[in-house]
Amino acid sequence: MNNMQRYRLSCTLSFGDIYGQIIVWLIVIFVSLAAAMAMMGASRPVYALATVGLILVLSLPFLLFAFVTTLLNHIEITEVDQVKETRSMPSSSAPRQTAQA
Numbered sequence: 322m323n324n325m326q327r328y329r330l331s332c333t334l335s336f337g338d339i340y341g342q343i344i345v346w347l348i349v350i351f352v353s354l355a356a357a358m359a360m361m362g363a364s365r366p367v368y369a370l371a372t373v374g375l376i377l378v379l380s381l382p383f384l385l386f387a388f389v390t391t392l393l394n395h396i397e398i399t400e401v402d403q404v405k406e407t408r409s410m411p412s413s414s415a416p417r418q419t420a421q422a
Contacts, residue, residue, distance in 0.1 A: 328399065346380075357373045
């Protein structure tokens, strides 16, 4: 179990990495709602609900796959050098400075 302490996980995912995926998902939702509204106007509510469900059910796995792979591609595992780690950590015995109001 001590071997796990030698590694550090860091996530470098930013909002810009998933921004395009959010835009695509919003477009899919609005297109499905527009199709449903068009079919509701044509007095076919069953077809309207089926269209929305079909579009969302078929698109959701692809969009989730894209998001999860983007997330996994931005997780980094780096090995931590114990000597550098102990030097960079502040010692707990040193007095701490507190801000005075």
